[in-house]
Amino acid sequence: MEKADNPIKLVREKIADSCKRARRKPGEVTLIAVSKTHPAEAITPLLEQGQRHFGENRVQEAQDKWPVLKESYPDTVLHLVGQLQSNKAEEAAEIFDVIHSLDRPSLVKALAKAKDKLGRCPECFIQVDVGEEDQKGGCAIADLPDLIAQARSAGIPLAGLMCIPPAEIEPAPFFALLDKLARDNGLEGRSMGMSGDYETAIMLGATHVRVGTALFGQRGTHA
Template identity: 70%
Template sequence: MTDPAVLLADVHARIAHAAKVAQRKTEEVTLIAVSKTHPAEAIAPLILAGQRTFGENRVQEAADKWPALRERHPGLELHLIGQLQSNKADEAAALFDCIHALDRPSLVTALAKAMDKAARQVPCFVQVNIGAEEQKGGCAIAELPALLAQARDAALPVIGLMCVPPAGIEAAPFFALLDKLAADHGLAGRSMGMSGDFEVAVMMGATHVRVGSALFGARG
């Protein structure tokens, strides 16, 4: 098994190279280590190697793993990168430091109430269904202006857009489209790119890349 510190250094080097090619600064890109399905004992070596930002798909899984990890390792940041049910908004607002899955009006309402209740302003990305795929979550591109307006009216701290391009085809055009949409709406954040395409995403303007298998190996 490859040393997690070696895998982490390799991913950082690849991000740095892609940023250099794009004439960007490496520090403009946040690496989110996607720790979903991996137990605490698999996560701890990455923390010890210096990784501080992690991503989980499910509220319950994160609630089971992360309180103890954060107690042992202060200063960690936890991002929700999977779909969020409105009835889990209270837990999400209390547990996560950033939410990448804001995608519908009902969730805007639920998160606004949850953040008031938790007395926390949790930064959010609006997830865009960038490939117009029926099976995928995310706000339709045509509905994005209305959802952003609703989120702003609700005082939700929307900091950017997030996408998962269609599988099996070139991701670059979809990343370019998300970059343009974010710019058009005055948003600085672009959460895009995973293990197979994060270098392309960095070259297309990603501010957050969500990398799992390149750091952890295959999911459990």
């Protein structure tokens, strides 16, 4: 019954347990509650329990929901965890604090332009295509050093790397690969792990886990 009654308590306990097993401190892992498709009334209970990091997939949805929520909880940190079109870069930079899907030079240029205009730029994770899946976003591993250099040259603050492993395959090798790529490139953050595999991701170095279903239920449901 605990899962139904207080899912965020259960997820926090599992994060703490995974950190303990990995000989890490719980404070080393940021829980991002992925609230995409869920309305404000489903988000508010988590805010009331102290959750402050939330993830959205789309700029428009964030614009619709979060200005009012942030009035009541101004210390909320909003993460864009979905793909970002270059023509939405300025709007994303206005509302998001962190972007997890920087994956191409054109987006670096668009975010740099937005930074110059707005005087601010979200921290960015570079999304890496660890599974070599054409249908997913992500920078090819071979192109990663160049993209990092371009982002740094443009003044884009880099938080680390992000990945989404292929579905239906053991994720651990992909998490280990992202951890190695981050270390090789001198980046601290590893945004990896979702509802079904965040405990494994923590064991392999995740600093940010993106959890939706385990907190909110299936998309569009609020039970």
